Amino acid sequence: xxxxxxRLREGRAPGEDAAFRRAHPLAMAxxxxxxPRRRRRRALVRALGPLAAALIAAGLLLTTAGADVRSWIxxxxxxxKPEPVRAETLPGGGRILTAGRDGLFVRTSRGPRRIFxxxxxxxxxxxxxxVAATRGIELIAVSPRxxxxxxxxxxxxxxxxxxxxxxxxxxxxxxxxxYLVDGDGSDDTRLAAADGAAPAWRTARGHSQVxxxxxxxxxLRDSIDHRxxxxxxxxxxxxxLSWSADGRLLLVxxxxxxxxxxxxxxxxxxxxxxxxxxxxxxxxxxTGRAWTLVRAQGPSSRLMxxxxxxxxxxxxxxxxxxxxxxxxxxxxxxxxxxxxxxxVRPGAHASLRGVRTVPAHGHLMDWAQ
Amino acid sequence: MRxxxxxxxxxxxxxxxxxxxxxxxxxxxxxxxxxxxxxIAQEGFLAALGALERFDRKRPFGPxxxxxxxxxxxxxxxxxxxxxxxxxxxxxxxxxRELAEGLADDVLGAVAALPDEQRIPxxxxxxxxxxxxxxxxxxxxxxxxxNSRLRRGLDALSEELS
Numbered sequence: 001x002x003x004x005x006x007r008l009r010e011g012r013a014p015g016e017d018a019a020f021r022r023a024h025p026l027a028m029a030x031x032x033x034x035x036p037r038r039r040r041r042r043a044l045v046r047a048l049g050p051l052a053a054a055l056i057a058a059g060l061l062l063t064t065a066g067a068d069v070r071s072w073i074x075x076x077x078x079x080x081k082p083e084p085v086r087a088e089t090l091p092g093g094g095r096i097l098t099a100g101r102d103g104l105f106v107r108t109s110r111g112p113r114r115i116f117x118x119x120x121x122x123x124x125x126x127x128x129x130x131v132a133a134t135r136g137i138e139l140i141a142v143s144p145r146x147x148x149x150x151x152x153x154x155x156x157x158x159x160x161x162x163x164x165x166x167x168x169x170x171x172x173x174x175x176x177x178x179y180l181v182d183g184d185g186s187d188d189t190r191l192a193a194a195d196g197a198a199p200a201w202r203t204a205r206g207h208s209q210v211x212x213x214x215x216x217x218x219x220l221r222d223s224i225d226h227r228x229x230x231x232x233x234x235x236x237x238x239x240x241l242s243w244s245a246d247g248r249l250l251l252v253x254x255x256x257x258x259x260x261x262x263x264x265x266x267x268x269x270x271x272x273x274x275x276x277x278x279x280x281x282x283x284x285x286x287t288g289r290a291w292t293l294v295r296a297q298g299p300s301s302r303l304m305x306x307x308x309x310x311x312x313x314x315x316x317x318x319x320x321x322x323x324x325x326x327x328x329x330x331x332x333x334x335x336x337x338x339x340x341x342x343x344v345r346p347g348a349h350a351s352l353r354g355v356r357t358v359p360a361h362g363h364l365m366d367w368a369q
Numbered sequence: 370m371r372x373x374x375x376x377x378x379x380x381x382x383x384x385x386x387x388x389x390x391x392x393x394x395x396x397x398x399x400x401x402x403x404x405x406x407x408x409i410a411q412e413g414f415l416a417a418l419g420a421l422e423r424f425d426r427k428r429p430f431g432p433x434x435x436x437x438x439x440x441x442x443x444x445x446x447x448x449x450x451x452x453x454x455x456x457x458x459x460x461x462x463x464x465x466r467e468l469a470e471g472l473a474d475d476v477l478g479a480v481a482a483l484p485d486e487q488r489i490p491x492x493x494x495x496x497x498x499x500x501x502x503x504x505x506x507x508x509x510x511x512x513x514x515x516n517s518r519l520r521r522g523l524d525a526l527s528e529e530l531s
Binding site: 002004005007008010011012013014015016019020022023024027028102111118359361 | 378382384385389390391393394397398402403404406407408410412414415418427476477481487491492496498519525526
């Protein structure tokens with residue numbers, strides 16, 4: 001071995017240790033060991049097998065919904081062994097937006113593409129025609145090709161830009177207030193005092209309304225005439241707000257509880273986080289009324305899928321989840337975990353149908369067509 | 370290796386710890402971008418692990434993985450060379466000298482500061498252990514060109530490090 005080879009093999013490239021820490025769990029997930037517990041289960045199956053088989057057969061024969069029983073069994077078994085596999089393509093299609101110091105990246109099934117420089121946060125317009133990105137005190141509208149269309153700035157840092165479903169307005173926070181600006185960069189207007197969670201848009205009979213947090217209040221206002229529609233006091237400062245697809249329920253994620261508000265601001269349901277855990281993120285699905293909640297427990301995170309009265313913990317992740325978003329068709333869920341994006345495919349009855357991971361060049365921001 | 374082929378966690382862990390540093394370092398030397406290098410090494414590794422069942426057990430794992438990583442890194446470097454970077458800090462404008470000065474290791478830094486045409490053959494030859502003939506195949510270059518680029522790169526390195 002030459003001296004140069006030895007020195008190159010002993011050296012350490014920038015980012016090598018951090019990259020090792022991120023890649024190691026992914027590699028270990030590829031291992032398919034035979035756990036000792038499985039042997040015990042096998043022994044148990046041997047002992048109780050004939051009885052269980054008889055009961056299952058009786059169930060399939062005697063119940064009119066034998067097929068449902070079978071699917072229920074498979075649904076419950078599937079979440080217990082999620083196997084993260086690195087995706088060569090992008091399940092769920094569309095374009096995932098990630099942002100960070102390395103720049104603003106758009107990842108499609110053909111791989112990532114850097115479209116802009118260092119930005120803080122970013123969000124797609126409804127049809128994925130533009131990206132609203134923040135850079136310190138600046139809000140920038142960028143085309144998917146990376147062309148800067150317009151920008152504005154404030155005295156305080158700008159956070160959480162969110163494009164209205166109509167595409168006509170963008171809501172964002174800056175300096176303790178929520179602002180609305182038209183999609184072409186004009187008519188930048190302060191709406192009200194606000195802080196904390198990202199604004200959540202709702203469309204009702206052609207009117208756009210925006211929900212936001214103001215301290216321990218959740219407020220809904222009309223985006224055109226700025227009329228107050230409701231202001232509901234909650235226990236703690238909301239971390240995340242998300243409307244159901246039909247606009248009838250608002251998910252309010254607080255550190256120690258989750259609340260569902262109806263469209264008039266009335267609390268219709270509350271769920272407390274178990275001791276030792278705290279809620280960090282949540283989102284309604286793009287269709288239906290299923291929703292997702294991420295809870296942190298120490299250094300790990302738990303993904304919960306909630307559908308009706310069923311709540312299923314489907315995934316335990318090593319690491320912090322810093323973003324949650326659904327695919328454009330709503331059939332996949334993306335979780336930002338450090339510089340990776342985990343893609344989870346929810347099934348019926350809050351079950352899990354698949355898990356993939358794709359690399360990311362920054363934090364997960366949004367997913368569009 | 371046999372444990373990894375059986376899917377045992379200890380075997381996969383050993384394979385990863387043994388081969389990851391070289392895979393990442395080589396990818397970084399070729400593309401000189403941390404995020405891209407991480408993607409390449411990670412994807413290469415996972416592709417190799419995913420295909421272990423089809424792997425010929427008589428052959429060593431290291432060269433196989435290194436070939437996967439090298440091909441991906443070369444493709445990424447070529448793609449980036451033709452791609453128009455847009456933004457405040459285009460990747461193509463990353464100054465090699467500045468990049469190398471931030472490195473604690475002087476040899477790695479000196480190699481990183483070399484131009485593409487010398488740095489990539491040197492990384493392939495002296496870090497990944499490819500022969501000049503194999504490098505010529507990977508880079509789609511005549512073998513003589515590879516040899517002359519290696520020579521010029523080594524001369525530049527010895528001058529830089531002397």
